[in-house]
Amino acid sequence: MVPEPRAMIFDLYRGTTHDGPGLRSTVFFKGCPLACRWCHNPEGIAFTQRVWWEAHKCIGCLSCRAACPTGANRPREEGVFIDDAACVRCGACVSACPSRALSFVAREWGLSELVREVLKDRHYYGQFGGGVTASGGEALAQHSFVAAFFRELKREGVHTALDTSGYAPREALEAVLPFTDCVLYDVKLLDDGRHRRLTGKSNRLILQNLEVLGGEIRSGRARCELWIRTPLIPGATADAENLSAIGAYLAGALGDAVSRWELCAFNNACIGKYRRLGLPWEYEDIPLLGREEAARLREAALSAGFDESRLAVTGILASGEA
Ligand code: SF4
Ligand code: SF4
Structure with missing residues (x-):
């Protein structure tokens, strides 16, 4: 008998509202090839147990x-x-x-066990237009499992979303795409030198995969939505130069393949995770983004012609929710 696929998973959140459309359950797959200095899931970076x-x-x-x-x-x-x-x-x-x-920090799940677990929430997927999101870590690092997981969910009529950094072999993306309704794709920094310094890796593969994905969507070969997400990290990504460069890139190279571009305001709510791991974190005392600063960044993002109706600032701002 063929053994059931298994995956290392470090968390499962229910009722999430920031990981794709509607009310969702989000599964966090362990292991990520990037090492973003602001990472909100430090327990999910290593591929090994901890x-x-x-x-x-x-x-x-x-x-x-x-x-x-x-x-x-x-x-x-x-x-x-x-x-x-x-x-x-x-x-x-x-x-x-x-x-x-x-x-x-994590445990191994079998495919059927995980499908059973997320289907417990299917009543609110239907009621609030949501579904299941595979996140991480980097979900594409366990792409065979994620493809099988999404295939099962599609059989059950559940909406699926893939949250990815895009740093994965193209075959990994292609394996998951046929069973994916929405891709949440991170574009953090357009300048490759800054990307290398702040995430540990070049952005070249990320942008190549994104352009392939955009082409698949525009040609109709991929029938998923594409949401771009840019974290607004003070001192790292949240500056006018980066936002206007990404906006120009999206408007030029991706065009109408992008359904939505989210600028995700930083918060330091994950500090407890760093403490549990006994690790220092340089973003520990960074305050929430102010409304004026968020508005300035939004203007920069739109400066090169990206369609305003598809841009959203998400997350908590210093004077309230965006
Ligand atoms: S800290 Fe020591 S006892 Fe705990 S898992 Fe590691 S080796 Fe084993
Ligand atoms: S010292 Fe704390 S962590 Fe260690 S065994 Fe006792 S209660 Fe548990």
């Missing part, structure tokens, strides 16, 4: 340290710290912890 720690659950008994066979559980002023380089992921500390303060 242990993390929750301070508010810890009673300081140190059973975890006694159980660790490698010395990866190190003393630190803030509390328990797992040195990932020394950890062999045996789970002895997780089992030894009496208060469940330690856990693995």
Whole structure:
């Protein structure tokens, strides 16, 4: 018998409103080839398993340290710290912890188990025009599983969305596309030098894949919507030069293939994840974007002729919701 496909997944959110149209369930696939410095899901970057720690659950008994066979559980002023380089992921500390303060960040799911799980929410997919989104990490890094997952969901009549950085072999995108209703595609920085410095990788492959996707949509060979997403990260992506360059690129190279372009305002709500992993984060104290700044960036995005009716600023701004 052929074994069932399996995937490493680090989270499943229900009732999400920012991962595609309507009210959705979002599945987060573990592992990402990029290393964006502002990443909101640091536990999803590595392709390997990892242990993390929750301070508010810890009673300081140190059973975890006694159980660790490698010395990866190190003393630190803030509390328990797992040195990932020394950890062999045996789970002895997780089992030894009496208060469940330690856990693995991800777990393996079988295809049928995951399909069953997300179909529990199908009543609101229909009612609120939503569906299921595959996110990450980078969902295309596990493209065979995502293609099989979406194929099952399409059989059930569920709307599917792929949230991707675009940094993947073209074959990975082509494998998932026939079962995808909407692609949420990140374009973070148009300047390749800045892209390399801030994400760890060139944007060349990302833009090549995007142009192929745009061509497939315009020719009618791909029957999905294309949403572009640009995170507005202060000091990294949120400047007029970057926004106007992306706007010119989208208006020129993609044209009417783009249904929507979202400028996603930064927030630092994920700081707790960095703390659980014992990692520093340079964006810890960065405040929310102000309304005036958001309006200025929006103007820059539109300056090269991108259609205003398809542009949206999303996320929380300093003086309220966008
Ligand atoms: S998973 Fe095993 S090796 Fe890693 S910190 Fe826990 S006990 Fe130590
Ligand atoms: S075993 Fe659990 S509760 Fe005890 S110190 Fe370790 S993490 Fe904290």
